[in-house]
Amino acid sequence: MARSTPNPISRHACPACGSSEVVQISGGSVLPAILFPVESDRAADVPARAVRAAACCECQHVFLTDLDPEFSENLYANYYNLYPFKALETLNAFYREPFNRLLPVFCPPGNLSLLEIGCDEVEQMRCFLDQGYRCTAINPGARECGDVRFIDGYYGSTPVTGDFDRIISRFNLEHIVDIDGFFEQLHQNLKADGIAIMQVPNAEHFLHLGVLNMFAHEHPHYFCRKSLAALIFRCGFEVRFLNGVTEPSLICAFGRRTGGSYDPSARIGGLRQVVSEVCAFIGRSDDGVVLYGAGLSASALLYSSDFQARWYDRISIVDDNAVIQGRLMPNTPLTIDRPDDQAFENGKSIILTLSQQYHPAVIRRLRARGVAADIYAISSGGFKAVVSDC
Ligand SMILES: [Zn+2]
Numbered sequence: 001m002a003r004s005t006p007n008p009i010s011r012h013a014c015p016a017c018g019s020s021e022v023v024q025i026s027g028g029s030v031l032p033a034i035l036f037p038v039e040s041d042r043a044a045d046v047p048a049r050a051v052r053a054a055a056c057c058e059c060q061h062v063f064l065t066d067l068d069p070e071f072s073e074n075l076y077a078n079y080y081n082l083y084p085f086k087a088l089e090t091l092n093a094f095y096r097e098p099f100n101r102l103l104p105v106f107c108p109p110g111n112l113s114l115l116e117i118g119c120d121e122v123e124q125m126r127c128f129l130d131q132g133y134r135c136t137a138i139n140p141g142a143r144e145c146g147d148v149r150f151i152d153g154y155y156g157s158t159p160v161t162g163d164f165d166r167i168i169s170r171f172n173l174e175h176i177v178d179i180d181g182f183f184e185q186l187h188q189n190l191k192a193d194g195i196a197i198m199q200v201p202n203a204e205h206f207l208h209l210g211v212l213n214m215f216a217h218e219h220p221h222y223f224c225r226k227s228l229a230a231l232i233f234r235c236g237f238e239v240r241f242l243n244g245v246t247e248p249s250l251i252c253a254f255g256r257r258t259g260g261s262y263d264p265s266a267r268i269g270g271l272r273q274v275v276s277e278v279c280a281f282i283g284r285s286d287d288g289v290v291l292y293g294a295g296l297s298a299s300a301l302l303y304s305s306d307f308q309a310r311w312y313d314r315i316s317i318v319d320d321n322a323v324i325q326g327r328l329m330p331n332t333p334l335t336i337d338r339p340d341d342q343a344f345e346n347g348k349s350i351i352l353t354l355s356q357q358y359h360p361a362v363i364r365r366l367r368a369r370g371v372a373a374d375i376y377a378i379s380s381g382g383f384k385a386v387v388s389d390c
Contacts, residue, residue, distance in 0.1 A: 009220060011065035014056035015179050016223070017230035021057040024065070028052050028215070033071070034079040035216055042082060047074060051215045053222075061227030062203055064220045067177060075217055076140075095249050099170065099199055100127065102241065106195050106253050107131060112165040115189060117155040118172030122148050128166075136162070156182040164189055167196040171249075174200050174221045183235035192256060195240065199251045200228060206248075228252055271300070277383050278351065279306035281376070285349055288314035290373075292362060293354025294324055294336045297378050301353070302329055318343045319354075320362075344371045352377040352386070359386075 013020050032046040052066035107114075109131040116125055116135065120142035125135050135148045138160060142150035151160060155169075156178055167190050176182045190196055203222035206214045214222060223231075225245045232239055232254050241253040278301055282289055291298045294317050301307060312332060318339035319325065325338050337343050344350065350366070352359050356379040363375060363386055375386040 009063055009065060009067060009177060011052075011054055014059060014061050014227075015063055015221070015231075016061035016227040016234070017056060017059040018234055019056055019058035022054045023057060025053040025055055025062070029213070031213075031215065031217060033075040033217055034082055035213075036083055038079075038082045046079065047071065049217065051217070053215060056227065059227040059230040060204070060224050061230070062222035062224075064215070064217075067220055071217065072177070080218060095171070095199070098243065098247060098249065099197075099251055102197065102251060102253065103127060103131075106197060106241070107133075107166060113162065114166040114168065115160065115162075115164040117167065117169040118175075119168075119170075120150060124170075128168075133166070136160070136164070156185045160185065160189055162189065163191045163194070165191055165194050167194065168198075169196070170199040171201070173198050174219045174223065177220050179221070179231065180235070183237075187236065190256070195253055195255050196237070197251065197253045198228070198232075199249050202245070202248055202250045204245050208246075223250055225250055274378065274382050275300050275304045276306050278378065279304055281351075281383070282311055282315065283308065285314060288316070288346070288348040290343060290348050290350045291315060291317045291353045292319075292339065292350055293352060293358075294319040294321075294329065295354055297353040299329070302332060302334070316343060316348070341369065341371075344369075344373055347373050349374045349376060351375075351383075352379075356380060 009015050011024065012022065014022055028051040030048050030050045032048040034046060038046070049068065049071050050066070051064060053062055054065045055062045107128065110133075112131075112133050114125075114128050114133045114135050116128075116137040118139055119125060119137040120139035122129075122145055125137060125148055128135050129147055136151065137148055138151040138153055138155050138158065140152065140154060142152050144150055151158060153160075156176065167186060173179070173182070186196060200221075200223045201219075202224065203214060204224035206222075225242060228250050229239050229242055229252070232252060236257060237254040238257040239252060239254050241251070243251050282301070291301070298317060312334060315334060316337060317329065317334050318337045320339060322338075324336050326335065328335050344366070350371070350373050352362060352375065354362070356377075359377055359379065366375065377384055377386050
Protein backbone atom coordinates (compact mmCIF):
# COMPACT_ATOMS: atom_id res chain seq x y z
CA MET A 1 0.00 0.00 0.00
CA ALA A 2 1.03 3.59 -0.47
CA ARG A 3 2.76 5.54 2.21
CA SER A 4 2.15 9.12 3.13
CA THR A 5 5.19 10.94 1.86
CA PRO A 6 5.46 14.19 -0.03
CA ASN A 7 4.59 13.60 -3.65
CA PRO A 8 7.76 12.61 -5.54
CA ILE A 9 5.83 12.26 -8.81
CA SER A 10 6.62 15.20 -11.03
CA ARG A 11 4.13 16.29 -13.65
CA HIS A 12 7.09 16.81 -15.98
CA ALA A 13 8.78 13.41 -15.91
CA CYS A 14 7.51 9.87 -16.34
CA PRO A 15 7.92 7.90 -13.10
CA ALA A 16 8.19 4.65 -15.09
CA CYS A 17 10.79 5.35 -17.80
CA GLY A 18 12.07 8.77 -16.71
CA SER A 19 11.24 10.51 -20.00
CA SER A 20 10.31 14.18 -19.89
CA GLU A 21 8.08 13.73 -22.94
CA VAL A 22 4.78 13.74 -21.06
CA VAL A 23 1.41 15.19 -21.93
CA GLN A 24 -1.16 16.34 -19.39
CA ILE A 25 -4.48 14.54 -19.69
CA SER A 26 -7.28 17.07 -19.74
CA GLY A 27 -10.75 16.91 -18.27
CA GLY A 28 -10.12 15.20 -14.92
CA SER A 29 -13.21 14.71 -12.73
CA VAL A 30 -13.60 15.54 -9.07
CA LEU A 31 -13.79 12.08 -7.57
CA PRO A 32 -14.61 11.01 -4.00
CA ALA A 33 -11.93 9.22 -1.94
CA ILE A 34 -13.75 5.93 -2.43
CA LEU A 35 -15.62 5.01 -5.60
CA PHE A 36 -17.26 1.86 -4.26
CA PRO A 37 -20.81 2.01 -2.82
CA VAL A 38 -20.66 2.48 0.97
CA GLU A 39 -23.10 2.11 3.88
CA SER A 40 -25.61 4.91 4.33
CA ASP A 41 -23.95 6.28 7.47
CA ARG A 42 -20.71 6.83 5.52
CA ALA A 43 -22.10 7.93 2.19
CA ALA A 44 -22.33 11.66 2.86
CA ASP A 45 -19.43 14.09 3.05
CA VAL A 46 -16.84 11.77 1.53
CA PRO A 47 -13.87 14.01 0.74
CA ALA A 48 -13.41 14.55 -2.97
CA ARG A 49 -10.67 15.93 -5.12
CA ALA A 50 -9.89 16.60 -8.75
CA VAL A 51 -7.92 13.88 -10.51
CA ARG A 52 -5.07 15.26 -12.58
CA ALA A 53 -3.12 12.85 -14.74
CA ALA A 54 -0.42 12.76 -17.36
CA ALA A 55 0.68 10.21 -19.95
CA CYS A 56 4.22 9.42 -21.08
CA CYS A 57 4.81 9.72 -24.83
CA GLU A 58 7.77 7.31 -24.55
CA CYS A 59 6.32 4.33 -22.64
CA GLN A 60 2.60 5.26 -22.41
CA HIS A 61 2.60 5.18 -18.63
CA VAL A 62 -0.33 7.09 -17.10
CA PHE A 63 0.14 8.64 -13.68
CA LEU A 64 -1.53 11.07 -11.29
CA THR A 65 0.37 14.32 -11.03
CA ASP A 66 -1.22 16.36 -8.30
CA LEU A 67 -1.28 14.04 -5.31
CA ASP A 68 -2.07 15.42 -1.89
CA PRO A 69 -0.38 13.41 0.88
CA GLU A 70 -3.00 14.48 3.45
CA PHE A 71 -5.85 13.42 1.19
CA SER A 72 -4.13 10.05 0.60
CA GLU A 73 -3.56 9.56 4.31
CA ASN A 74 -7.21 10.26 5.04
CA LEU A 75 -8.22 7.90 2.22
CA TYR A 76 -6.20 4.98 3.60
CA ALA A 77 -7.07 5.71 7.24
CA ASN A 78 -10.81 6.17 6.86
CA TYR A 79 -12.09 4.99 3.49
CA TYR A 80 -9.93 2.26 1.98
CA ASN A 81 -11.22 -0.22 4.57
CA LEU A 82 -14.74 0.35 3.26
CA TYR A 83 -14.01 -1.80 0.23
CA PRO A 84 -16.17 -4.76 1.17
CA PHE A 85 -13.80 -7.52 0.10
CA LYS A 86 -10.46 -7.99 1.72
CA ALA A 87 -7.75 -8.17 -0.93
CA LEU A 88 -10.47 -7.80 -3.51
CA GLU A 89 -8.28 -8.08 -6.55
CA THR A 90 -6.14 -10.99 -5.50
CA LEU A 91 -9.13 -13.06 -4.47
CA ASN A 92 -10.64 -12.75 -7.89
CA ALA A 93 -10.02 -15.90 -9.92
CA PHE A 94 -9.79 -13.74 -13.02
CA TYR A 95 -6.53 -12.34 -11.63
CA ARG A 96 -5.40 -15.23 -9.48
CA GLU A 97 -5.33 -17.92 -12.16
CA PRO A 98 -2.81 -16.24 -14.48
CA PHE A 99 -0.56 -15.69 -11.46
CA ASN A 100 -0.88 -19.29 -10.34
CA ARG A 101 0.02 -20.52 -13.83
CA LEU A 102 3.48 -19.00 -13.35
CA LEU A 103 4.16 -20.71 -10.06
CA PRO A 104 5.54 -24.02 -11.41
CA VAL A 105 8.08 -22.03 -13.47
CA PHE A 106 9.19 -19.38 -11.00
CA CYS A 107 8.21 -20.81 -7.62
CA PRO A 108 9.03 -24.52 -7.58
CA PRO A 109 8.79 -26.40 -4.27
CA GLY A 110 11.79 -26.02 -2.02
CA ASN A 111 13.31 -24.41 1.01
CA LEU A 112 13.12 -20.87 -0.38
CA SER A 113 12.64 -17.59 1.46
CA LEU A 114 9.81 -15.40 0.19
CA LEU A 115 8.64 -11.88 0.94
CA GLU A 116 5.19 -10.74 -0.10
CA ILE A 117 4.67 -6.98 -0.21
CA GLY A 118 1.20 -5.66 0.55
CA CYS A 119 -0.13 -8.78 2.19
CA ASP A 120 -1.45 -9.37 5.70
CA GLU A 121 -3.27 -12.67 5.23
CA VAL A 122 -1.89 -16.15 5.75
CA GLU A 123 -4.46 -17.50 3.30
CA GLN A 124 -3.09 -15.38 0.46
CA MET A 125 0.30 -17.01 1.03
CA ARG A 126 -0.99 -20.55 1.32
CA CYS A 127 0.31 -21.52 -2.12
CA PHE A 128 3.86 -20.61 -1.03
CA LEU A 129 3.60 -22.20 2.42
CA ASP A 130 2.45 -25.40 0.74
CA GLN A 131 5.61 -25.33 -1.41
CA GLY A 132 7.73 -25.40 1.77
CA TYR A 133 8.69 -21.71 1.59
CA ARG A 134 9.70 -19.59 4.59
CA CYS A 135 7.32 -16.66 4.25
CA THR A 136 7.52 -13.03 5.35
CA ALA A 137 4.91 -10.40 4.50
CA ILE A 138 4.70 -6.66 4.97
CA ASN A 139 1.58 -4.52 5.10
CA PRO A 140 0.38 -1.68 7.30
CA GLY A 141 -1.44 -3.20 10.28
CA ALA A 142 -0.14 -6.73 9.65
CA ARG A 143 0.01 -8.83 12.82
CA GLU A 144 2.33 -11.64 13.86
CA CYS A 145 1.17 -15.11 13.05
CA GLY A 146 2.71 -18.55 13.46
CA ASP A 147 3.21 -19.60 9.83
CA VAL A 148 4.25 -16.24 8.40
CA ARG A 149 6.54 -13.51 9.73
CA PHE A 150 4.38 -10.40 9.34
CA ILE A 151 5.84 -6.89 9.38
CA ASP A 152 3.58 -3.95 10.14
CA GLY A 153 4.73 -1.19 7.79
CA TYR A 154 5.11 0.28 4.35
CA TYR A 155 7.57 -1.35 1.98
CA GLY A 156 10.19 1.18 0.95
CA SER A 157 10.09 3.10 4.24
CA THR A 158 9.82 0.43 6.94
CA PRO A 159 13.14 -1.45 7.13
CA VAL A 160 12.89 -5.10 6.12
CA THR A 161 15.89 -7.18 7.11
CA GLY A 162 17.04 -10.23 5.22
CA ASP A 163 17.39 -11.17 1.62
CA PHE A 164 14.89 -13.31 -0.18
CA ASP A 165 14.80 -15.85 -2.99
CA ARG A 166 11.40 -14.59 -4.11
CA ILE A 167 9.66 -11.25 -3.64
CA ILE A 168 6.00 -11.02 -4.61
CA SER A 169 3.81 -7.97 -5.01
CA ARG A 170 0.23 -8.39 -6.21
CA PHE A 171 -1.89 -5.33 -6.95
CA ASN A 172 0.36 -3.16 -4.84
CA LEU A 173 2.77 -1.34 -7.15
CA GLU A 174 0.01 0.81 -8.63
CA HIS A 175 -0.52 2.26 -5.12
CA ILE A 176 3.12 3.23 -4.56
CA VAL A 177 3.91 6.95 -4.67
CA ASP A 178 7.67 6.74 -4.08
CA ILE A 179 8.38 4.05 -6.62
CA ASP A 180 12.16 4.65 -6.58
CA GLY A 181 12.27 4.11 -2.81
CA PHE A 182 10.31 0.90 -3.34
CA PHE A 183 12.81 -0.44 -5.88
CA GLU A 184 15.82 0.66 -3.81
CA GLN A 185 14.49 -1.49 -0.99
CA LEU A 186 13.90 -4.31 -3.47
CA HIS A 187 17.57 -4.19 -4.48
CA GLN A 188 18.50 -4.71 -0.84
CA ASN A 189 16.05 -7.53 -0.22
CA LEU A 190 16.34 -9.62 -3.40
CA LYS A 191 19.10 -12.22 -3.50
CA ALA A 192 21.58 -12.05 -6.37
CA ASP A 193 19.82 -14.94 -8.14
CA GLY A 194 16.38 -14.10 -6.73
CA ILE A 195 13.20 -13.50 -8.71
CA ALA A 196 10.58 -10.85 -8.05
CA ILE A 197 7.07 -11.17 -9.42
CA MET A 198 4.83 -8.11 -9.68
CA GLN A 199 1.20 -8.10 -10.76
CA VAL A 200 -0.64 -4.88 -11.60
CA PRO A 201 -3.87 -3.96 -13.40
CA ASN A 202 -3.35 -3.53 -17.14
CA ALA A 203 -4.47 0.03 -17.99
CA GLU A 204 -4.20 -0.64 -21.72
CA HIS A 205 -6.66 -3.49 -21.47
CA PHE A 206 -8.92 -1.46 -19.21
CA LEU A 207 -9.12 1.42 -21.67
CA HIS A 208 -9.64 -1.00 -24.53
CA LEU A 209 -12.78 -2.31 -22.79
CA GLY A 210 -14.37 1.14 -22.91
CA VAL A 211 -14.94 1.48 -19.15
CA LEU A 212 -15.60 5.20 -18.70
CA ASN A 213 -13.30 5.86 -15.73
CA MET A 214 -10.10 4.10 -14.75
CA PHE A 215 -8.86 6.65 -12.23
CA ALA A 216 -9.00 6.26 -8.46
CA HIS A 217 -7.16 8.35 -5.89
CA GLU A 218 -5.41 5.33 -4.39
CA HIS A 219 -3.78 4.49 -7.72
CA PRO A 220 -1.08 6.99 -8.73
CA HIS A 221 0.07 4.58 -11.50
CA TYR A 222 -1.68 3.00 -14.50
CA PHE A 223 0.74 0.55 -16.08
CA CYS A 224 0.73 -0.85 -19.57
CA ARG A 225 3.04 -3.64 -20.70
CA LYS A 226 5.57 -1.19 -22.09
CA SER A 227 5.65 1.10 -19.05
CA LEU A 228 5.98 -1.78 -16.57
CA ALA A 229 8.93 -3.15 -18.53
CA ALA A 230 10.45 0.36 -18.75
CA LEU A 231 10.15 0.88 -15.00
CA ILE A 232 11.76 -2.46 -14.20
CA PHE A 233 14.62 -1.78 -16.60
CA ARG A 234 15.16 1.78 -15.31
CA CYS A 235 15.31 0.45 -11.75
CA GLY A 236 18.19 -1.89 -12.65
CA PHE A 237 16.39 -5.19 -13.16
CA GLU A 238 15.90 -7.50 -16.12
CA VAL A 239 12.54 -8.84 -17.23
CA ARG A 240 12.41 -12.65 -17.33
CA PHE A 241 8.70 -12.93 -18.15
CA LEU A 242 5.96 -10.46 -18.97
CA ASN A 243 2.54 -11.49 -20.20
CA GLY A 244 0.52 -9.96 -23.01
CA VAL A 245 -1.18 -6.63 -23.61
CA THR A 246 -4.61 -8.19 -23.99
CA GLU A 247 -4.81 -9.59 -20.47
CA PRO A 248 -6.62 -7.82 -17.62
CA SER A 249 -3.55 -7.83 -15.41
CA LEU A 250 0.16 -7.64 -16.16
CA ILE A 251 2.44 -10.13 -14.45
CA CYS A 252 6.15 -9.57 -14.65
CA ALA A 253 8.88 -11.82 -13.27
CA PHE A 254 12.27 -10.17 -13.10
CA GLY A 255 15.70 -10.49 -11.55
CA ARG A 256 18.92 -8.59 -11.36
CA ARG A 257 20.53 -7.68 -14.62
CA THR A 258 23.05 -10.33 -15.58
CA GLY A 259 26.27 -9.92 -17.48
CA GLY A 260 27.77 -6.72 -18.78
CA SER A 261 26.99 -4.88 -21.94
CA TYR A 262 26.50 -6.99 -25.06
CA ASP A 263 28.78 -5.93 -27.89
CA PRO A 264 28.54 -8.62 -30.59
CA SER A 265 31.13 -7.19 -32.99
CA ALA A 266 33.75 -6.88 -30.22
CA ARG A 267 32.88 -10.38 -29.00
CA ILE A 268 33.17 -11.91 -32.48
CA GLY A 269 36.49 -10.07 -32.95
CA GLY A 270 37.69 -11.65 -29.70
CA LEU A 271 36.64 -15.10 -30.91
CA ARG A 272 38.66 -14.62 -34.12
CA GLN A 273 41.66 -13.98 -31.90
CA VAL A 274 41.05 -17.34 -30.18
CA VAL A 275 40.81 -19.08 -33.59
CA SER A 276 44.23 -17.61 -34.50
CA GLU A 277 45.70 -18.78 -31.21
CA VAL A 278 44.41 -22.34 -31.65
CA CYS A 279 45.57 -22.48 -35.28
CA ALA A 280 49.03 -21.32 -34.18
CA PHE A 281 48.99 -24.06 -31.55
CA ILE A 282 48.07 -26.67 -34.19
CA GLY A 283 50.87 -25.31 -36.40
CA ARG A 284 53.37 -25.94 -33.57
CA SER A 285 51.99 -29.40 -32.73
CA ASP A 286 54.12 -31.63 -34.92
CA ASP A 287 52.81 -34.74 -33.09
CA GLY A 288 49.26 -33.77 -33.99
CA VAL A 289 46.09 -32.90 -32.09
CA VAL A 290 42.73 -34.51 -31.48
CA LEU A 291 39.74 -32.21 -31.78
CA TYR A 292 37.10 -33.56 -29.39
CA GLY A 293 33.73 -32.45 -30.79
CA ALA A 294 32.84 -31.98 -34.48
CA GLY A 295 30.78 -28.87 -33.83
CA LEU A 296 30.89 -25.16 -34.53
CA SER A 297 34.19 -24.52 -32.77
CA ALA A 298 35.88 -27.25 -34.83
CA SER A 299 34.44 -25.78 -38.03
CA ALA A 300 35.72 -22.32 -37.03
CA LEU A 301 39.24 -23.76 -36.91
CA LEU A 302 39.11 -25.90 -40.07
CA TYR A 303 37.65 -23.15 -42.26
CA SER A 304 39.69 -20.31 -40.84
CA SER A 305 42.09 -18.42 -43.12
CA ASP A 306 44.73 -19.19 -40.46
CA PHE A 307 44.32 -22.93 -41.04
CA GLN A 308 46.70 -24.62 -43.46
CA ALA A 309 45.67 -27.60 -45.57
CA ARG A 310 48.97 -29.32 -44.86
CA TRP A 311 47.84 -29.70 -41.23
CA TYR A 312 45.10 -32.23 -42.14
CA ASP A 313 47.61 -35.01 -41.52
CA ARG A 314 48.17 -33.96 -37.94
CA ILE A 315 44.49 -33.63 -37.04
CA SER A 316 41.98 -36.23 -35.96
CA ILE A 317 38.44 -35.48 -34.90
CA VAL A 318 36.35 -37.51 -32.46
CA ASP A 319 32.75 -37.07 -31.38
CA ASP A 320 30.49 -38.91 -28.93
CA ASN A 321 27.52 -38.63 -31.27
CA ALA A 322 27.20 -41.94 -33.15
CA VAL A 323 25.12 -40.26 -35.87
CA ILE A 324 28.11 -38.38 -37.25
CA GLN A 325 30.82 -41.01 -36.64
CA GLY A 326 32.25 -42.18 -39.95
CA ARG A 327 31.20 -39.00 -41.76
CA LEU A 328 33.63 -36.38 -43.03
CA MET A 329 33.92 -32.65 -42.42
CA PRO A 330 32.88 -31.03 -45.74
CA ASN A 331 35.74 -30.18 -48.13
CA THR A 332 38.30 -31.96 -45.93
CA PRO A 333 39.70 -35.50 -45.74
CA LEU A 334 38.88 -35.56 -41.99
CA THR A 335 36.66 -38.42 -40.81
CA ILE A 336 34.81 -38.18 -37.50
CA ASP A 337 35.95 -41.07 -35.28
CA ARG A 338 34.63 -42.64 -32.12
CA PRO A 339 36.46 -41.39 -29.04
CA ASP A 340 37.84 -44.87 -28.30
CA ASP A 341 41.24 -45.72 -26.87
CA GLN A 342 42.80 -45.93 -30.31
CA ALA A 343 42.06 -42.25 -30.89
CA PHE A 344 44.19 -41.22 -27.93
CA GLU A 345 46.91 -43.85 -27.86
CA ASN A 346 49.59 -41.79 -29.60
CA GLY A 347 49.65 -39.07 -26.92
CA LYS A 348 48.42 -36.29 -29.20
CA SER A 349 47.20 -33.19 -27.38
CA ILE A 350 43.43 -33.07 -27.05
CA ILE A 351 41.48 -29.88 -27.73
CA LEU A 352 37.93 -29.85 -26.40
CA THR A 353 35.89 -28.29 -29.22
CA LEU A 354 32.52 -29.39 -27.89
CA SER A 355 30.27 -27.17 -25.75
CA GLN A 356 31.69 -26.02 -22.44
CA GLN A 357 28.91 -27.70 -20.45
CA TYR A 358 30.23 -31.15 -21.47
CA HIS A 359 33.88 -30.46 -20.62
CA PRO A 360 33.96 -31.72 -16.99
CA ALA A 361 32.35 -35.08 -17.88
CA VAL A 362 34.63 -35.62 -20.90
CA ILE A 363 37.76 -34.76 -18.90
CA ARG A 364 36.69 -37.13 -16.11
CA ARG A 365 36.05 -39.95 -18.61
CA LEU A 366 39.38 -39.47 -20.40
CA ARG A 367 41.38 -39.42 -17.18
CA ALA A 368 39.45 -42.41 -15.79
CA ARG A 369 40.45 -44.35 -18.93
CA GLY A 370 44.07 -43.50 -18.30
CA VAL A 371 44.46 -41.00 -21.15
CA ALA A 372 47.48 -38.97 -20.06
CA ALA A 373 47.63 -36.52 -23.00
CA ASP A 374 47.57 -32.78 -22.42
CA ILE A 375 44.01 -31.46 -22.65
CA TYR A 376 43.11 -27.95 -23.81
CA ALA A 377 39.68 -26.41 -23.81
CA ILE A 378 37.90 -23.77 -25.87
CA SER A 379 35.36 -22.07 -23.64
CA SER A 380 34.07 -18.68 -22.50
CA GLY A 381 37.55 -18.07 -21.07
CA GLY A 382 39.23 -18.57 -24.48
CA PHE A 383 41.80 -21.29 -25.28
CA LYS A 384 43.37 -22.74 -22.15
CA ALA A 385 45.13 -25.82 -20.88
CA VAL A 386 42.95 -27.91 -18.58
CA VAL A 387 44.43 -28.24 -15.14
CA SER A 388 43.21 -31.55 -13.86
CA ASP A 389 44.05 -33.18 -10.58
CA CYS A 390 43.73 -36.73 -11.91
ZN1 LIG B 1 7.55 6.69 -19.63
